[in-house]
Amino acid sequence: MIELRHVFKRYHGGADVLTDINFTIEDGEMVFLTGPSGAGKSTLLKLIALIERPTRGQISVNGRDLAKLSRRRIPAFRREIGVVFQDNKLLNDRTLFDNVALPLIVRGVTGDELRRRVHAALDKVGLLARARNHPLTLSGGEQQRVGIARAITNRPPLLIADEPTGNLDAALSDEVIDLFSDFHAHGTTVLIATHEKRHIERLRKRVITLRKDHSLEAA
């Protein structure tokens, strides 16, 4: 599903963020990406979701070589990936329903199907009753779950999450990770960046570790 070959990333005028990253994630795998802050976890996820481009190296996701993807094909590519952002990226002037519906609306889904799928996603994260509320009336954990609902409405084959438990207490944090585990059980490939060792020990999934020097630790 995901394959990185000799990937380097350096931001304009900055130091290296990633150096010579190589790994493969198979279809249907669930993998934790871990490492100290500043090791480049977020950047690595952004490269896979094609929010950033690598300085060097080859990345292939879902059978596509990202370097060869034309600009016009990028939207279609992003629809195949559900991304949960560290800062949620919710639209605070829209209801939960509208936030979760956005990935479907940009694909032209309307009417009953739209309603059904948005409700299903909100139900999955336990927020269906609050569909008409706005994000700012929710707690941090609830907002995080809205972000997850939005990432799954499209039923993408790949789910990527950047510190989805960042500001949650232990119980909520476990709940969120279990949610991802559930999607994984249903066949979705899941890649989660986290620095919480607890989840890694609890779930016993494969771990990819980025070191402080931005290179990959041998598994």
Added chain:
Amino acid sequence: MSGYLSRHAQVLLATLGDMLREPVASALAIAVIGITLALPAGLFTALANVQRLSTGWQRSAAFSVYLHRQTPAPRQIATAIGRLPGVKSVAYVSPAAGLALFRRLSGFGPALATLHSNPLPPVVLVTPRRETPSALAQLTHALQRVPGVASVQSDLHWLERLQAGLALGRRLALLLTALLGLAVLLILGNTIRVAVMNRATEIEVIQLVGGTDRFIRRPFLYAGALQGILGALAAFVIVEIAVLILDGPVRHLADLYGSPYRLQGLGLHGLLWLVLGGGALGWTGSRLAVARELRRRRLA
């Protein structure tokens, strides 16, 4: 297809809603566009009115042929002129009729009464068959050679000058239209640019969940076209009000000249052109502005 249409209708409604949420800003933007478009529209209206004035004149005689005052048989000369090739019709004005007309129109009645004899020559008013410059020159020449003719005066020289002036006016109006059209394009582009910046987060999220540039662009294009069209309607109202304000004095002036001439506004035709132009300018302006912003905000 119906899904496509309903989606567009939704975007249009949402755009209207956005504008109504910021009524003052929207009204100001529309007013600026309206005033900018009103200038060329007003100029074209003025030109059309002058044009109408001159075509009204063209229907009357084009030559005044003055005969020698001592000519024994002026009516026969008038008849002879009427038989010349290129002459459509003639009207004979005797010295007595001319004096009566002059007395009535000039207001010099009492002064004229002191004259011992009629100083006016007999005049033949000639309407040419064709009004091309060469035909008129030929006719002038022919008229001058008719025995008994003292001088030939063409009203058409004056009309030609007016036509040349009008052509210049039209060219100036086109130039002004181009410049002010560009101004509208820039004004709208800037308004839309600000709108794009205000919705930066939304655009980023749409891009992240796989929205196409076309999807992102759509509401802004509607907003631009809508503002352009509303601006055009404002311009129409401005021009019509100006015509209404000027109508009274023009009517009075025309009455003094005994003319039924009345000012005309833009009319349905003009309104259609204005709305089409405004809409197209709005669409283009926002298209350019959004394209630039999207290039700047492109992820990856």
